[in-house]
Amino acid sequence: MANTPYPQSYYAASANPVPPRPALQEEVQTDVCVIGAGYTGLSSALFLLESGFKVTVLEAAKVGFGASGRNGGQIVNSYSRDIDVIERTVGPKQAQLLGHMAFEGGRIIRERVAKYNIQCDLKDGGVFAALTPKQMGHLESQKRLWERFGHTQLELMDQKRIREVVDCDQYIGGMLDMSGGHIHPLNLALGEAAAVESLGGKIYEQSPAIRIERGANPVVHTPQGKVRAKFIIVAGNAYLGGLVPELAAKSMPCGTQVITTEPLSEDLARSLLPQDYCVEDCNYLLDYYRLTGDKRLIFGGGVVYGARDPANIEAIIRPKMLKAFPQLKDVKIDYAWTGNFLLTLSRLPQVGRLGDNIYYSQGCSGHGVTYTHLAGKVLAEALRGQAERFDAFAELPHYPFPGGQLLRVPFSALGAWYYSLRDRLGF
Numbered sequence: 092m093a094n095t096p097y098p099q100s101y102y103a104a105s106a107n108p109v110p111p112r113p114a115l116q117e118e119v120q121t122d123v124c125v126i127g128a129g130y131t132g133l134s135s136a137l138f139l140l141e142s143g144f145k146v147t148v149l150e151a152a153k154v155g156f157g158a159s160g161r162n163g164g165q166i167v168n169s170y171s172r173d174i175d176v177i178e179r180t181v182g183p184k185q186a187q188l189l190g191h192m193a194f195e196g197g198r199i200i201r202e203r204v205a206k207y208n209i210q211c212d213l214k215d216g217g218v219f220a221a222l223t224p225k226q227m228g229h230l231e232s233q234k235r236l237w238e239r240f241g242h243t244q245l246e247l248m249d250q251k252r253i254r255e256v257v258d259c260d261q262y263i264g265g266m267l268d269m270s271g272g273h274i275h276p277l278n279l280a281l282g283e284a285a286a287v288e289s290l291g292g293k294i295y296e297q298s299p300a301i302r303i304e305r306g307a308n309p310v311v312h313t314p315q316g317k318v319r320a321k322f323i324i325v326a327g328n329a330y331l332g333g334l335v336p337e338l339a340a341k342s343m344p345c346g347t348q349v350i351t352t353e354p355l356s357e358d359l360a361r362s363l364l365p366q367d368y369c370v371e372d373c374n375y376l377l378d379y380y381r382l383t384g385d386k387r388l389i390f391g392g393g394v395v396y397g398a399r400d401p402a403n404i405e406a407i408i409r410p411k412m413l414k415a416f417p418q419l420k421d422v423k424i425d426y427a428w429t430g431n432f433l434l435t436l437s438r439l440p441q442v443g444r445l446g447d448n449i450y451y452s453q454g455c456s457g458h459g460v461t462y463t464h465l466a467g468k469v470l471a472e473a474l475r476g477q478a479e480r481f482d483a484f485a486e487l488p489h490y491p492f493p494g495g496q497l498l499r500v501p502f503s504a505l506g507a508w509y510y511s512l513r514d515r516l517g518f
């Protein structure tokens with residue numbers, strides 16, 4: 092059977108040591124079978140185990156193989172579309188519920204890290220950087236909006252102030268969120284997997300779910316085994332493929348690329364980001380970056396609709412990095428990789444049930460480190476019979492991408508081009 096390794100990322104190279112995990116080669120019985128060991132699957136497993144469920148996790152490759160082990164590591168609050176958009180889409184009552192959950196994911200991560208002593212270089216503080224007056228105006232309303240929902244660790248920054256936290260002269264201002272921050276994402280996933288196992292959960296790696304036998308007593312089949320469960324949680328996100336055809340029509344895998352420099356000198360690292368905050372700019376196709384624990388700069392940006400792997404990642408991302416930080420022109424790039432996230436048309440998460448025992452959450456549209464942790468909690472609540480918060484997500488409407496399977500990629504790329512042009516021209 093194929094043994095799928097991690098991509099050659101900085102994260103894989105600096106991962107904490109983990110025990111080998113077996114592939115499933117027998118038939119097992121469990122309360123909940125979780126498909127996918129990214130943050131959605133692991134967070135669900137952990138909340139369910141803490142509530143007394145028996146849990147089996149099937150992972151097609153390795154824990155954190157997907158976006159959860161490859162991302163920019165930025166703890167960003169709220170959702171890929173903000174609460175005001177949700178309010179306009181679904182009305183004030185549902186928006187109230189979703190708005191009050193929008194800052195919970197970051198708290199869950201911090202609780203997990205503290206409770207299970209996860210070594211993942213957690214740092215507080217995230218900056219949204221504005222390149223245009225329009226983006227600055229948007230940050231001002233975002234601050235007011237978030238404060239309405241009780242989030243008060245926010246500071247608006249003018250041009251002078253933002254230069255104190257990031258040495259980039261492109262920004263006219265920004266907003267600092269002290270409940271944002273950053274982590275080594277793969278080590279967070281590995282720590283959560285260890286926590287799952289410490290509570291008696293079973294994780295099988297190299298064990299793709301290849302078929303789900305639906306019905307009152309569902310069975311998940313892998314190439315060499317099967318899991319009989321009372322409930323199934325589908326958490327394969329952009330890597331799920333066609334396992335659950337109903338989910339594929341309204342979402343689209345997209346790639347985004349990340350590079351990592353060689354370790355910087357202490358002085359250079361401190362000059363770029365003196366407080367070690369992470370930064371994302373406010374463009375539609377945004378750049379995001381931060382320092383690692385060993386003082387490399389991790390820089391990501393851009394989107395490949397349809398998730399084709401680009402031939403030369405460094406050639407795409409390095410110019411973006413040098414535009415922000417020309418002072419890095421002689422710095423070597425040690426790692427470059429790509430990862431897939433799942434986009435929905437509304438950019439809001441796709442959550443729901445199939446029948447009464449298969450649950451899913453996916454499609455947080457590139458903004459999922461916090462949401463996926465919340466999703467695990469909300470899924471576990473639903474399986475315990477408290478579905479009010481789950482249903483608030485499940486009722487968000489979703490639509491197929493224009494152009495169908497054939498044309499959705501060029502149509503989306505065209506849309507993104509239009510929004511990027513607006514960013515560049517500032518309207």
Ligand SMILES: Cc1cc2nc3c(=O)[nH]c(=O)nc-3n(C[C@H](O)[C@H](O)[C@H](O)COP(=O)(O)OP(=O)(O)OC[C@H]3O[C@@H](n4cnc5c(N)ncnc54)[C@H](O)[C@@H]3O)c2cc1C
Nearest residue numbers: 127129130131151157158159162163165300327430459460
């Ligand atoms: C390069 C990159 C940078 C990003 N940066 C950020 C960031 O800085 N901040 C932020 O908030 N978000 C970021 N994101 C998004 C964020 O990483 C994702 O939203 C989040 O990790 C999704 O978690 P997940 O568990 O739903 O999916 P994944 O982490 O993709 O996990 C899905 C898992 O399911 C497994 N799987 C799939 N199908 C099957 C099957 N049939 N059987 C068994 N297992 C299966 C896969 O192997 C995979 O391990 C980024 C994403 C990428 C790709």
